[in-house]
Amino acid sequence: MKNLNESTKIELWTATALIIFVFIFSAIQAVNIHSTFPQPIPYEPNFWVNMLFRHIISATCYFLLALFVKPELQKKDTNPSNAIFFVYTLIQVCAFTNLIDHYLLILLSVKMIANYFSRELQNKKNWLHSDITVLFAITIFLQACSLLLNNPIIIRASFFFILPIAIANYAILVFAVIPNLIDKKYRLLKFSGYSFLTTILSFGILVLLFSIFDSIENTDILGPLMGINPAIQLFIVPIFAWNVYKSRNRKNIEEITSLKTELGKSDATLNFLKSQINPHFLFNALNTLYGTALQENAERTGEGIQKLGDMMRFMLQENVEDKISLSRDVEYLNNYIALQKLRTSTSSDITIETQIDEQLNDFQITPMLLIPFVENAFKHGISLKYPSHIKITLQTHENKLFFDVHNSTHPKPDNDPEKLKSGIGLQNVKQRLALLYPNSHELIIRENAKEFFVHLTLQLTNNH
Template identity: 40%
Template sequence: MRELFKKPTTFTRIEFWAITTIFAFVIFFFVRDVFEWDDRQFADAPYRVFFEQVKMPFDFYGNYFLPQLIRHVGLYIALVALNFIIIPSLLKKEFVVRNIVLFVLVFIALTIMFAVTATHLREYLYASGKRDQIDQRLFLDAVGDAFTIISMLLIYTATKYAAIRLLAKAETVEAKYRFLRKEAIVAAMIWAVVLIMFRFGRAEIDIIIGWAIVIPSAIALYLFSFYRLIPRSMAGNKGKFFSYVLRSAFILFIAFFVVYLAFALPSGADDTGLGYAAFNTFFQLFVTVPVTWAAYKRHLKGNEEINVLQKELKRSSASVDFLRSQINPHFLFNALNTLYGTAIQENADRTSEGIQKLGDMMRFMLQENMQDKISLAREIDYLNNYISLQRLRTDANPIVQIQTEIQDRENLFQIAPMLLIPFVENAFKHGISFREQSHIKVTLEIKANTLYFDVHNSKHAARDNDPEKDKSGIGLENVKQRLKLFYPNNHELIIRETSKDFFVHLTIELAKSS
């Protein structure tokens, strides 16, 4: 949480200038209105009627203009001090005692300001002669006003930092709570900030109520449209936007009466309720509805681009990682040492055969492995070459049993390269021990267009001097990823493992060669 309260952020600067701009506008219009008033308007000045009722002289500048100006300036200074200096320092737990004292002093200063200015704004109250009672009443009102300002600021601060925290974890929040979106969080934050600013600036009540109704309604409609209305409208074949507009209009028709009754029933303000309901309905229909549609279409386009990029990235990453896993120096050195020993013990026939198979394998890895699809026959050739090469070092040992039942087929089918060999390599790595009984059985069969591939092997712990003891081995996770990529709904992989055995069953629906 502390990272939210470090050095001033772009948002903090924007927030400062927004508050300063609102304050400047408030002062500008307040002073402008005063200078534009004529004698008739001075007669209608606020509070003047109360002075006239008790037959007290009314000084426009002393009983209205200067006290109100002092209140505006005082509120701005208090707001800047609390929002940008004192509260952030308290949240960072810096100079806690000093900032608590400053917080209390600001509260006291606001109370004194409200109390002193009230004695001028409401001086007519003293006509009753009960000065002590009036002072007490004005002081309690000032405490209430200061408490209201502080409470609103604390609510604003809590809303602001909660929104910042949500934005910092927007992806996690969207994944956990599908009904929330980053745009809605930002909109809710702006709504709360502006609503509080309206209150500080003492905006017209109609503006405050309108803002309080329209923006939450827009956020709710945006979210509901994003996850319900538009997806359902998109399911149709024709008139998707028209269908979405009709669904939205039906909801807004209901919302119209909800807003209207919310004002009409409690107070009987039919005209007021009708005005708010009509404005909200037209705003949502002609602003929120088309904006949401455009945002959703942009969202779909962005998702399509991301999916394409992710698919290409996974494809490239899987191919590169797999190629790296196959060019295994440890395996190559073992194979060459085996060939060297065989050449000494007997004639060169087996040695030349082994070298030829090794060359075919290397050529396959460096060339055909880079393609998306190859013929199944080439994949089977590679598989047979690998098993034959491994047999050179295992056939001489009677406790190692290697069985294969691999069906040969013509070039009728295609398959993604290097999907089968990792399971066999894994079997030879973990299933062979020249000191314990070991077995490997590999079967491959094709029925119709379905490939059935099984590998069953014994399992032995790696020796302490094995250089690959602590490595994860021949990319089984990589194969799982590539199966999901190339055969998302056309494969089944079952892996079972015990302390002594390892079993793999793979089925793939293959495509015929073009």
């Protein structure tokens, strides 16, 4: 008792006082009930020994709940001891055999409820023990109330025999069966099959328990119990267990989905930057600007440098945002196309046609989502040796974006390092679309020996 905190000491002294009070109250009741007998039972030594033993058992169970079960449920990051189940089994056996007073059964159930609400909420390793705690507390509370209220024998028998089986069935379903079935094919069929088997098994357990602990009244109630048991074990418990598992893991699934989304966005952005902002692209842009400067005065060169600066500023500042205005993303797209046109403007065999509507709306879009398609078109659709063409259209109607890229294709030499990277950018953007716009986009990609076509429809959101 020296190592206990003050609140625990007060609780234990209070519980001890209550148990002593119940002992005195039970003794007085016994004296009053049997006062008419020639030799009152309270004066028999066995009566007092039995009563004292019952209350000592009750006190022992309470102390176990307070000094062992409670600290186990309050562990922060380790598994509680499975000896908790032994304590609950001990209490249930004592309740079966009438070794715990009905009033003290209620006290024990209240203590278990208190243990449940004082458990460590952040430790997911105590979920099994916490569930058993609250369900078992409700069970013994109902058992005690049914005895105190002298309910019909079938109700008392249901609480004493069927509910403990239901708790065990629930624990097995939630913590063993459903986690192993949730990601498998025909899971509902397998789950139903398991529930049917456990119902059959529960019949045998029910007969065994009834034959061992039938200390209520020697009446023929096994038949009605057999009728009630299937409804509980086959329907109520499986449905309850399934909903608890889904509800409890919904938050975990949402957290995992969110983490996958963030990881996918980071990975996609990193891969995109690696594929776009690399020496190959920068040297092409700089060479284009240098060639333009030789051909004319610095006006076009300055324009090209300005566009490149805008693009770099966009990538460094706005590309890290989750959503940006569609007008800013289109501006970046136009700058990219303008730079590429500078590179290809000297070739009469290259046709670049764009029809990109000016965006005066307040739509939001994930940054750098459209550019991979355009970059892919210039990378694989332009050849300085063969006639080439690219057509890009972008329109919005209501809250939908319609984006099309149509370009010629040319086989690359085997020694071209870009040949091995073909398709990486598109796979990347597919991944981002799946993560960021699930069920709100349509991507169609068609390809033949000479042409490549992309159509994207995207559901947009407003900036509110």
